[in-house]
Amino acid sequence: MATRVREMRKSPRQQRSRATAEVIVTAAARVLAGGGWGGFTTNAVAAAAGVSIGSVYQYFADKAALLEAVRRRHHEQVLAVLAEAAARPPAERAQALIDGMIVAHGPAPGLHHALLQQRPASDGALDREFEAEYLRLYAALFPDGGDAALAARVLASAVEGVIHDAACAGGLEGAVLRRELTTLASAYMAARVAGGPWPEGATRPITAGTALDAQACEDQ
Amino acid sequence: MATRVREMRKSPRQQRSRATAEVIVTAAARVLAGGGWGGFTTNAVAAAAGVSIGSVYQYFADKAALLEAVRRRHHEQVLAVLAEAAARPPAERAQALIDGMIVAHGPAPGLHHALLQQRPASDGALDREFEAEYLRLYAALFPDGGDAALAARVLASAVEGVIHDAACAGGLEGAVLRRELTTLASAYMAARVAGGPWPEGATRPITAGTALDAQACEDQ
Amino acid sequence: MATRVREMRKSPRQQRSRATAEVIVTAAARVLAGGGWGGFTTNAVAAAAGVSIGSVYQYFADKAALLEAVRRRHHEQVLAVLAEAAARPPAERAQALIDGMIVAHGPAPGLHHALLQQRPASDGALDREFEAEYLRLYAALFPDGGDAALAARVLASAVEGVIHDAACAGGLEGAVLRRELTTLASAYMAARVAGGPWPEGATRPITAGTALDAQACEDQ
């Protein structure tokens, strides 16, 4: 798979072109979420979309570009959830966050993790952009005191981990998990406001900036 | 990759044999952790181990058997950490858990997630066995009241998620993350003892039993 | 080589597809007849057909499916010769049989034996079907008295043996061999009608039924 990403090979000006591209991206997301990386072949996507393999390459330069489109679409959903939660009063944020994330992951369990953790090498620019916005919005859930960036990373990773595993295990739709996750998020948020087990103003070796360079795990 | 796992093709009797098999498994773990599933080819493992591809197949029936050996070795380390933590007095458990997990993941960041989340289809029997023991030990960290099995799943997923992401981002070795994670674990444990936001004795749709059936996400 | 035979992977709809599949089967027959089992590699077939290895797998699921197609084509030719001979008056049968078989084996000496005697394990169902028809038609060459099934087996094996060896030795096209073989077939047919050196109605431990179970020599 080529590393270079040319994105859309053609800007779909006509109505039908845009529709075809949409169909392909949707099929790709379904194939990736349902069959994992092992089943994510260009021919499988074409078949799932009901078009020929030639048509896939008419709209996407290569497999990486197709994957990029899937990624972008998912990212938009997740960022919308985060923005929604940050707009709520602090007391409702944990609940809004958890509910939104559960909803966002419901239809395609595993997609988020597949996209973030196992991505084949890409140029990463778009991912970095997304990750920055993602962490910024997560940080907005916390009051400014302490190290909101670090807390954002920890909470984001924890929530993602639980939701992904639950999606795999099949318990994502249950009310119990929702409440348990809200407990986790609330407890963590509260503990940080009350002051952690360490003195305020401790060094902060992990920053949002560090997170943005997280290319080490690419291609996993 | 064959579904059936025959594991070791021959039991190495000579000194050299055992050593070679060890070298291969170690190299396989390094390749998987460092290059992800995309880079996990039998030739890459052979090259990393400094042996010929024939030697890999002298000890492992196929790629799946090799993967199985890597999995088994990692599982043993993780279970040891959990057993260690559960043996401590309650007040020290969170710290022991976090420290041990960080150490276990340090040399091979991403290995645990690669093994659990992104695995190609395998027969799953060994994984189920591991997962049962894994969750049982996690549950042992909680007092019996409430739904320890559910809490175990949530905490396990959260800790794994944070450690994996931190390992990818490169901040795993920092003391700050260690304290932050301990805060997360402690806060969650404490919140569950104090009583969550829902009435005691709520229904528990997600149980350890459910977790054991978590084959839905395989091959992701 | 897989035991299960899926035969044609895709039914070629376009003109070019059908032609390519034909070219591949023809090349496969040529490779098998000319180079034997040792030279029958998928890459050799692709090269002989003048196509890429990918094209071979576009039409045939695996090596066994390709072999199956070769087998089927040859079987049809042989059965046609036998049906032709059986339709003649008794006096001409031996000549018609020998002539037809020589013609059928001419372009691909060794193919018949390669297919029947030296085949790697296959599921055998198709072979059994062919063999039943093959022996039935051979038996039709004899009058019903005596044990036509046994005589059919003996004559079939004898004729095949001579033709194959002659094809290998290069004398298949000679008129002398044709006459000699006709002598053999005629003499045997006549001897059986006249009564053999044993009493009529002897026990017949070898039957057509036994022949149909002749899977013991597979993979030779």
Place this chain on the structure above:
Amino acid sequence: MATRVREMRKSPRQQRSRATAEVIVTAAARVLAGGGWGGFTTNAVAAAAGVSIGSVYQYFADKAALLEAVRRRHHEQVLAVLAEAAARPPAERAQALIDGMIVAHGPAPGLHHALLQQRPASDGALDREFEAEYLRLYAALFPDGGDAALAARVLASAVEGVIHDAACAGGLEGAVLRRELTTLASAYMAARVAGGPWPEGATRPITAGTALDAQACEDQ
């Protein structure tokens, strides 16, 4: 497999060496007859012989040399049968030939054909030598008139074909086949003495000399 045949790498002077070499050849014949060319691997032979693969290469330069030894042993048995038959009075020859050949092929059905028809490339010198003797002895079964060499080839091929196929089908040991084959051989011999359907002194394009050049079918 190397084309060059170095035969025995060492002359087994000691008693034990000779015994080991014998064991290996016997095992090789068993493996070849029982598992066909597909199962005829050097490691399988070593395992069947109960020695290490290293020991096989101690006595045989390569796989071809091992095969050559198997071939030679079988050839000796067949030539002995032919010599025996030729020494009998004409009336008993057909019976003696058939009986001897059936006995020779009994323990290893398929070995003769495997050796003659499917041999990987070898230098052929030994085979030619065998084949010359083989046809000479077969020709000795016929009176000198006519073309004894051609008749020898035809009869040899016919008898081999029937015996091999019968061995495969499992009916080799039956008395009925023995009598049927004797009928075939007797009828053919008698027909040639009485004069065939063609004038005496016809041209003879196929000669023993031609047969000796039969390298076209090698590696089949």
Place this chain on the structure above:
DNA sequence: AATGAATGAGAGTTCATTCAT
């Protein structure tokens, strides 16, 4: 002499990608 661990060329097969129609 005997052993069996190690080697690596080569075989079967997949799949991202191109291009003639």
Place this chain on the structure above:
DNA sequence: TATGAATGAACTCTCATTCAT
């Protein structure tokens, strides 16, 4: 534009052969 046949690099796995012990 859309199609799908064709391509070939790369991957998994086998087995003849060597050589240190």
